Amino acid sequence: MDDTNNLTTPSTEPPTENGAAVPTDINPPDPEAERLRAENFELKHEIRIRDARERMTELLEAAEAASPELLFDAVRGELQFSDDGELQNAAALLARLKTRFPEQFERKPPVGSIDGGAGTGSPRQPVSAAMLGRMTPAQIQKLDWAEVKRVLSSEF
Numbered sequence: 001m002d003d004t005n006n007l008t009t010p011s012t013e014p015p016t017e018n019g020a021a022v023p024t025d026i027n028p029p030d031p032e033a034e035r036l037r038a039e040n041f042e043l044k045h046e047i048r049i050r051d052a053r054e055r056m057t058e059l060l061e062a063a064e065a066a067s068p069e070l071l072f073d074a075v076r077g078e079l080q081f082s083d084d085g086e087l088q089n090a091a092a093l094l095a096r097l098k099t100r101f102p103e104q105f106e107r108k109p110p111v112g113s114i115d116g117g118a119g120t121g122s123p124r125q126p127v128s129a130a131m132l133g134r135m136t137p138a139q140i141q142k143l144d145w146a147e148v149k150r151v152l153s154s155e156f
Helices: 031-062 068-078 090-100 129-134 137-141 145-155
Strands: none
Touching (some): 031 068, 031 090, 068 090
16 A cells, blocks of 8 residues: 555644644743844934945945935835845945946036135235336236226325
């Protein structure tokens, strides 16, 4: 006779001992232990996210992204972690960000000064009537005419 087809299946009936039901859970769940487990899970998750943010920010800064933190927030929901908590898809996320937001990776020349470079030249010396008398016409032409007019009007 062949015994290979004689399979036994577990019973769905609760286990009994001398006709009385045996409790499957001897110790009731401890609410404090459950709270601590949940807190531990949440802290581990926050650490993984922090480490992923640091890694992605480093990659984005190396790629000269304009707003690394903003770009990380754009892909935060797409993070994939290994069993040991390491970020697995950082390179793929960086490539996706470069495709979706190319303007973030463009090098733009710095914007000029709002004051047009005022104050970068030599400081102005006050002009007096005596100074004007010693200057050549070419030197006088280089002066600020508003200042020259002020000096000439105050002398007369």
